[in-house]
Each structure stands twice: as C-alpha cells, then as structure tokens.
Ligand code: AMP
C-alpha cells in the first residue's frame with residue numbers, strides 16, 4: 001500500500017532487553033507491525049561508540065536479534081545495521097548538513113561521556129559517540145520514516161533528526177524527507193525499582209533493571225524489594241515507586257487489578273506487599289510465553305539467522321534506492 005505510513009526504530013545490542021526497553025519501545029514495535037510499513041534495526045554501528053570487545057559485539061547482536069524475535073517482531077522486518085552499510089554513508093552526508101553546535105547540545109552525549117569519564121578521567125571518548133545522533137538520523141531518514149517508536153529519552157534525538165531533514169529539504173528545494181515524529185507508548189519512561197527517581201537503565205547497574213529474559217524468581221525478588229517510599233512524598237500523594245508498580249501492572253495486562261488496587265490506594269487501605277505480589281504475578285504471566293519462544297528460537301538459531309540475513313538484504317535494497325536519490329539530489333556520484 002503506497003499510502004501506508006512508514007515506521008523505523010532501532011535498539012543497540014548491549015545486553016538483554018529489560019522492561020524499560022520492552023514497555024517503552026519494543027512492545028510498540030510489535031503492535032505497529034499490523035498497521036504500518038515497519039523496519040527495525042539492531043544497531044551494531046551505534047554499539048561501537050562505547051568501549052567494547054569485538055568478539056562480544058557479534059554475539060550480542062544475535063542475542064538481541066533473537067530476543068526481538070521472541071518478543072514478536074516479524075523476521076521480515078528486522079535487519080542488522082552493519083548489513084546495510086548505506087546507513088553509514090548517509091550519516092556522513094547528513095553530518096555535513098548538521099551544525100556542530102546542535103550536536104553539542106545532545107544530552108545523551110553529555111551523559112554517556114560523563115559516565116565513562118566518571119569511571120576513568122582519562123577515558124577515551126570517541127568522535128563516534130559525538131556523531132551517534134547523526135547516524136541515528138540516517139537510520140530513520142534512509143527509510144523515509146514517518147513514525148519512530150522510542151522511549152522518552154530519545155525525544156531530543158528525534159528533534160535533531162527533524163531539524164536535519166528540514167535543512168536538507170530547504171537546501172535542496174524539495175520535500176524529500178518526511179519529518180519523522182516520535183511515537184510514545186503509554187509507558188514512555190519505566191523507572192528503576194531500586195531507585196524510582198531514575199529511569200530503568202543498564203548503565204545504572206544490575207539491580208536497576210528487570211530483565212525480560214531473566215529468571216522469574218529474580219524478577220519476583222526485585223519487585224518485592226522495590227522501593228515504595230522515598231520519604232519525601234506529601235501525604236495523600238503517590239510516591240514514584242508505587243506509581244511505577246502501577247505502571248508495570250497496567251503495562252503487563254493487569255488493568256482490572258490495577259483499578260481495584262488504585263481504589264484501595266484512594267481509600268488508604270492499599271498494602272504494598274499485596275500490590276507487589278500482584279505485579280510480580282502479572283509480569284510472570286506476560287514473560288512466560290516470550291521466554292518459551294526465546295528457548296525455541298535458540299534451539300534453531302541457524303534458521304533464524306538466515307531469515308534475518310535475508311531480510312537485511314531486502315531492506316538494504318530500500319536503503320540503496322534512497323542513497324541513489326540522495327546522490328542525485330546532492331551532486332554526488334559523478335556517473336554522468
Ligand atoms: P537502549 O537500551 O538505551 O538502546 O534503548 C532502546 C529503546 O528502549 C529506546 O527506544 C529507548 O528509548 C527505550 N528505553 C530504554 N530505557 C527505557 C525506560 N526506562 N523506559 C522507557 N523506555 C526506555
């Protein structure tokens with residue numbers, strides 16, 4: 001369908017999918033597949049921007065791919081970024097249409113470079129980390145995406161992408177790139193159970209993330225020990241930790257249970273221990289079939305790898321077509 005809106009998103013292969021990734025982004029990917037023309041990338045070029053080991057990168061790329069498949073992402077819509085090297089070429093071209101100043105304002109760059117330097121003040125900060133948001137813009141624009149399902153933390157990168165697309169369109173006198181909009185789920189920011197003043201993130205450490213593919217017993221322990229009282233919540237209001245538990249409950253399908261417990265909260269009779277049991281049960285029910293599918297996929301890795309390699313080749317054809325047009329528009333590729 002020519003009028004079908006296009007969707008692109010990406011995730012870095014830097015460990016297991018956690019509940020923040022799942023409820024903030026990946027679940028939306030799966031839901032959007034029915035309605036939109038979707039492509040989703042495991043962005044291994046992006047993963048090179050932080051210190052890493054080569055032998056681990058390829059392994060992590062496949063692990064992330066298998067986990068996305070287990071979550072329900074269609075293999076035909078999935079690609080590995082480095083199997084579509086046109087992304088890197090478009091990033092170069094877009095880099096020449098991005099001002100140095102606007103990249104320096106990116107908070108993810110500031111956060112990540114501070115994070116490495118906190119551990120070691122002489123740590124190596126690559127120019128790749130600085131260029132990261134431009135590569136992300138290329139990921140999005142190369143498929144002329146209209147929507148990008150991501151968590152709230154990616155809002156600024158999307159704004160930059162729109163600015164780059166607008167500048168390109170203005171400079172070359174064409175409405176070539178659509179201006180992509182972020183697409184947020186009902187849960188664009190899942191908080192850490194151990195510190196509900198911060199978002200769930202791998203970079204905070206183990207206890208701050210609940211792994212979608214981890215042991216259910218471990219998940220249960222993490223929910224049971226989730227911080228509910230941060231001490232500074234005014235009487236009658238809900239603390240961020242409790243609100244986060246309700247968020248997890250609703251997102252994992254416990255909408256009715258959430259309503260009942262919310263009534264109890266209003267009446268002042270809610271017992272947090274009970275809330276936590278209900279949340280852990282709902283998460284367990286949601287996780288079980290995903291983990292079963294993951295086990296099946298791991299038992300047949302070769303078949304799945306081949307499917308995603310083939311999908312990447314098809315998706316590459318689309319990327320090549322965009323780049324051919326971009327060469328034409330920008331005066332590159334002196335073939336005539
Ligand atoms: P990352 O693991 O940082 O590569 O993130 C992959 C996707 O998950 C991106 O779309 C993020 O915006 C989203 N995401 C990561 N952490 C969270 C969180 N705590 N809450 C909601 N979305 C998140």
Ligand code: TRP
Nearest residue numbers: 008009010011012043136139150
């Ligand atoms: N920067 C994103 C993150 O940290 C990952 C990403 C790379 C991405 N390229 C993308 C997300 C393109 C959406 C679209 O999560």
